Amino acid sequence: MSEKERVLYISSLEGLSFFDKAVHNRLYFGTEFCENAFPSASDIGRFVRCCKERGVPFSIVVPWGTEKIVRAAKKMCGFLPGGSEIIFNSWGLLGLIKNAGHIPVMGRVLVTVKRDPRKVPDSHAGLARTSNLDLEQFRDYLISEGIRRVELDNVRTGYSARLSPEIRSSLYYPFVSVSIARKCGYPADMQSSRSLARPFTCRRECEGAGPVAAEIRGGEKTVFSKGNAIFYFNDAIPDAPGEMNADRLVFMPKIPIGA
């Protein structure tokens, strides 16, 4: 991976303090995991201005979610400069991004590879590396929809797919997302809330809260929970990420939820 972009991925404007122009040549802003933790339109506007001032290209990461994220994405698509790169994690946003004249990138939530941190026996090694990207019909579909980049977690198992030259990928480290839920671990009223009647109240408790570590039985691997998602840590960049046409390395200084 000689020709590469080194990306700093942040979820709040405070994260700009991690930016080092000598190291990073692109900035990502947003989150894949929670619509409540998605930055406000004014923060996105400020982020875009910061990038302009520093002469750094940027991408906005938009999470999966309900109508709330559709409304936020619609508003954002209206004020971003034409041709901005938007990483989507909900198929319902693809048309919106394209129609607004922006560049759609398939987010890592939509890549279907298993992300279990524990050791995979040889019998299942092939399956553990398999994702929707292995299917030719799917790769053709991405190209036909104008999706020329996919975002990948740095899974320990690696990927078996070989992308055609038209599709590039970005490799995210060191936090690998394993499981995501709508239900969040923080809100106090989660205990009494019956989700069908009303959603729980998010007070952005994740902001400033650190991840919690736990051991997962069977292989005894440590995983980290923050808000509504579970992650494991893997900062070992594979020797040959070029097999997946990976020309971007995306570094997360913190878990990108309320960070």
Place this chain on the structure above:
Amino acid sequence: MSNLEECAALVEAGADIFYCGVDFESVLGLKDIVSNRWPWRHIQFGTEADMLSAARLIHKNKRQVFLTLNEHSYLPGALAVISGWLRRNMVFDGVIVSDVGVALALKREIKGVRLVASNGMNIFNTGDARFFKALGMDTQILPRAMNIKEISAIVKENRGVRFEFLIMNHDCNFNDGMCRFFHQIYNFHGCHSGFYKRGIPEDRGDHLGYLWELEKAGLHSVKIVGRIDNTEKKLKDIRLLTGLRKLLRESKKGYERGALDLLNKYYE
């Protein structure tokens, strides 16, 4: 449904739609390839003959049966074998899938196949539903962690799509379809990690209390998660739901009164 033996009783109890899996190792010789996200072999049809008999029985009673092919990914070679087998044995009214790639592959391989979007497709907004409708999925299963208002908006904005909802669930925090732990290998996952035990309500049966509202929201069908349950439990759940469905003709108050009586009858 997990075997032929329970099929007739479940039909008799009032189930309209059946979901089943196939053990691809015993039926197709595909080792370690599971048909769905409930990977345990004993709850899949172990022989083609049993599966065909069950489908015949279900269709004879004018009910429907769907194959769950809703793991998030399949080895491309295995998927080609499964598609070929399905082409020869399309006794199902449709196939439930969790991935756009699998959907596209099946559409190409099996002419006219009816595809159902599993809750693993994460249809949380009207745009998601429109996207899957455009891919030809006329039935979509909505994620469990949605509220009535959200469900209602999606149904209203996507006329012509049949929406389904999982109403009796097993306890798991990550049941929206975005869990990537390897259930085939390990039994303990994020849901067993202890992270979420401190405040997440168990949702087994919890959604039952909202059947009246779900019907008013325009939902077409509700689904019991329970292939792994024993037949006795499945029968009890179906009888309860069948009874609740009859009560939907009542006013909300009438429904609630009758529903309580039924719940007490089946689950004291």
